[in-house]
Amino acid sequence: MEGKDCREIFKKNSIKTTKQRELVFGVLTDSDVPLTVEEIYVILMEQEKNMSLSTIYRILDVFVSKNLVQKSNITDNKAVYEVIGIGHKHHIICISCGKIIALDHCPIKEYEIALENETKFEIISHKLVFFGYCPDCKKK
Amino acid sequence: MEGKDCREIFKKNSIKTTKQRELVFGVLTDSDVPLTVEEIYVILMEQEKNMSLSTIYRILDVFVSKNLVQKSNITDNKAVYEVIGIGHKHHIICISCGKIIALDHCPIKEYEIALENETKFEIISHKLVFFGYCPDCKKK
DNA sequence: GTTGCAAATGCGAATAGTTTGCATTTGACA
DNA sequence: TGTCAAATGCAAACTATTCGCATTTGCAAC
Numbered sequence: 218m219e220g221k222d223c224r225e226i227f228k229k230n231s232i233k234t235t236k237q238r239e240l241v242f243g244v245l246t247d248s249d250v251p252l253t254v255e256e257i258y259v260i261l262m263e264q265e266k267n268m269s270l271s272t273i274y275r276i277l278d279v280f281v282s283k284n285l286v287q288k289s290n291i292t293d294n295k296a297v298y299e300v301i302g303i304g305h306k307h308h309i310i311c312i313s314c315g316k317i318i319a320l321d322h323c324p325i326k327e328y329e330i331a332l333e334n335e336t337k338f339e340i341i342s343h344k345l346v347f348f349g350y351c352p353d354c355k356k357k
Numbered sequence: 358m359e360g361k362d363c364r365e366i367f368k369k370n371s372i373k374t375t376k377q378r379e380l381v382f383g384v385l386t387d388s389d390v391p392l393t394v395e396e397i398y399v400i401l402m403e404q405e406k407n408m409s410l411s412t413i414y415r416i417l418d419v420f421v422s423k424n425l426v427q428k429s430n431i432t433d434n435k436a437v438y439e440v441i442g443i444g445h446k447h448h449i450i451c452i453s454c455g456k457i458i459a460l461d462h463c464p465i466k467e468y469e470i471a472l473e474n475e476t477k478f479e480i481i482s483h484k485l486v487f488f489g490y491c492p493d494c495k496k497k
Numbered sequence: 498g499t500t501g502c503a504a505a506t507g508c509g510a511a512t513a514g515t516t517t518g519c520a521t522t523t524g525a526c527a
Numbered sequence: 528t529g530t531c532a533a534a535t536g537c538a539a540a541c542t543a544t545t546c547g548c549a550t551t552t553g554c555a556a557c
Contacts (some may be wrong), residue, residue: 349480
């Protein structure tokens with residue numbers, strides 16, 4: 218991801234541009250899977266772009282609050298982060314190897330309306346996660 | 358929940374009956390909302406049935422492993438637990454007051470099959486959570 | 498009933514992910 | 528280029544959960 222692209226997106230969302238924010242945003246846009254804070258940290262380390270863990274947490278909080286990034290608590294412990302393209306994402310996680318795949322399609326938009334009528338809640342968002350065995354682990 | 362009922366369920370699932378397990382199971386069956394470990398602990402304290410937090414965690418792990426109880430990591434931090442009736446549960450959580458409602462109906466059984474074909478995963482289970490404003494908080 | 502033993506409990510300490518306080522640095526704008 | 532609020536780095540704090548180990552308890556065999 219080019220620095221310039223970042224700057225425009227940041228400006229549009231009134232996020233101050235910093236070296237660290239560009240790097241974190243770059244890592245996320247370059248990844249085709251959601252990443253944990255730890256993974257982002259390691260990727261940056263490997264690129265010799267060391268950065269404090271707490272800085273990564275704070276940067277991600279900003280991105281999430283500006284709706285540039287989606288935070289998902291899929292497993293019990295670590296949260297994963299990914300850039301939001303057009304809409305929100307759902308996930309499949311392999312319960313054998315831990316691989317996480319993001320899904321773009323959302324099958325429950327219609328159901329939400331029925332549920333609003335039924336429960337009288339005003340529904341704002343939802344999370345959907347599937348658990349199973351990925352093609353590789355299925356074979357074993 | 359009567360002690361006797363517990364004993365039978367426990368026996369059927371080869372769970373050794375203990376005073377603590379009966380109490381925890383009783384609290385869960387008496388509750389119409391999913392509970393955190395902390396909440397279970399407090400409810401028991403109020404009944405002057407003090408019990409170690411780690412014991413509650415261990416008991417719940419057993420129940421979950423025997424499929425008597427469902428553990429859900431809905432919010433970022435604390436897990437909630439509830440007895441499983443006929444099938445798995447989904448939830449709506451109020452983002453204003455934190456109230457959690459369990460839903461029995463599952464709208465995505467059919468979608469799972471389509472998803473298996475599409476992704477070549479073998480899907481075992483899923484979690485679905487809705488976020489929004491409950492009837493009470495909606496008014497404000 | 499009594500006894501024996503594996504399994505369960507209680508307690509405190511350890512763990513792990515995340516957050517926070519504060520001193521230092523940095524980026525945007527005048 | 529200088530200024531200052533905002534961002535960063537570091538270490539310490541926090542919180543939910545797990546673990547080790549000494550003690551207790553429930554079940555089964557006698």
